[in-house]
Amino acid sequence: MEPNISFVASLIGDAARASMLTALMGGKALTATELAIEAGITSQTASSHLSKLVDGQLLIVRKQGRHKYFQLKGSDIAQLLEMLLNVTSKITHSKTVTGPSDPRLRQARVCYDHLAGELSVALFNSLVKNAWIEDNGINDSEARLTSTGKACFTELGVDFNILNTSKRPVCKACLDWSERRSHLAGALGQWILNDLFNKGWASKDLDSRAVHFTPAGLKLFAKKYDIPLLLPTHSH
């Protein structure tokens, strides 16, 4: 028999659980109360939801003192959620005219473990333009690291020996639900995001999904990857 899709889908198919899951797309582990607030429900209800999500293997939980920290079980779950975001936004956009959005989320946000939003799309385009990566697909998740790219990234501090040991692909294109264009995911995308945080160029916002750049950090970031900086409110 084919696996029973409806089980996993129904877990995601509740409004409260869905907002918890999208909150966890920020990559950070969150406590039960934080998630309850995020979903706008009481802690009792949240507790029930969270145990279902853990039973359903969508989340893992780590107990720390009197807190319980929840996070997505793996990148495959994150990928599933991102694809749901894509499909959903495509569907709802056709109804609600054009996609409104929190401007901070539009500009830069975390997609589980890599950068998403306008800036990440600009980054991706620059990488393609400078032939660090090749983008084969039009709509889809194909990307390839060139030898130039490998050399340049190595110079920037990437250790491909380490990246290659992980089971996940190094270089991967991920479709952005707000921009509808590709951005960089995979182990390399993760490295870039971490690099941003390590260098203090950007930090996660309180709502944990938006990424806030410092003015200086933004300039350095743009310079490092040769990204043409646009005005904050540039025409669509």
Next chain:
Amino acid sequence: MEPNISFVASLIGDAARASMLTALMGGKALTATELAIEAGITSQTASSHLSKLVDGQLLIVRKQGRHKYFQLKGSDIAQLLEMLLNVTSKITHSKTVTGPSDPRLRQARVCYDHLAGELSVALFNSLVKNAWIEDNGINDSEARLTSTGKACFTELGVDFNILNTSKRPVCKACLDWSERRSHLAGALGQWILNDLFNKGWASKDLDSRAVHFTPAGLKLFAKKYDIPLLLPTHSH
């Protein structure tokens, strides 16, 4: 605001609708009664479900006489469902020991518009071995047509001028939920499946997801793509 994932997920999160959707992964358009039978419900209930799926933009419908033919709205929907199949099978497999399955489905089945199952994985491996395509990712959807591959496929009758006009990627790796390994998707994967049907080497089974090869067709297929043929019941 972020799109409301729960809406789409809850559409899939019903057992009856889910079996309808997986049935439509066969790529063929099915009538309302066929889908009702597939889901094991009455036609009234099916009608209600189907109108929800159409409203929700997961399906498109085409009226033909007194019949209504339903099919998945696009390849992105199919991709979403396939990913759900992957996640679900990974989750349920860890509980229900090892994945049992209809042997015909395991061997060869249709995944929306391309071939899936043991044979498709074998095909993919042969293509990689002979350097027609390159497989970059380990777990993920990356694949790249080599120049050799392009030449060879052209010789087999593929017209890349036509394939390239479509918006979808030509060459794409798709993770198999039964095999947990990559097989070929994309426009090229679609071409191969159609080629199989056109040549009469294989046909869709009555249950519309399994693909039945003729003995002669299987041999010719294996020869064409240099696939080592295994015994029907080969050890896992």
Next chain:
DNA sequence: TCACTGCTTCGATGAGCATCGAAGTATTAT
């Protein structure tokens, strides 16, 4: 015209489940 099939609408039924208040158990703080 009449019968048959495919699909839809309406209404009633019933089950599942999200929700929260109240109470209970840990864990940490004062």
Next chain:
DNA sequence: ATAATACTTCGATGCTCATCGAAGCAGTGA
């Protein structure tokens, strides 16, 4: 010790929605 916080369990409530019978509409064939 006492209080406060974080989370869970239990029970009651109420809503949503899948389900099907009955009836109706439309397209097809005799």
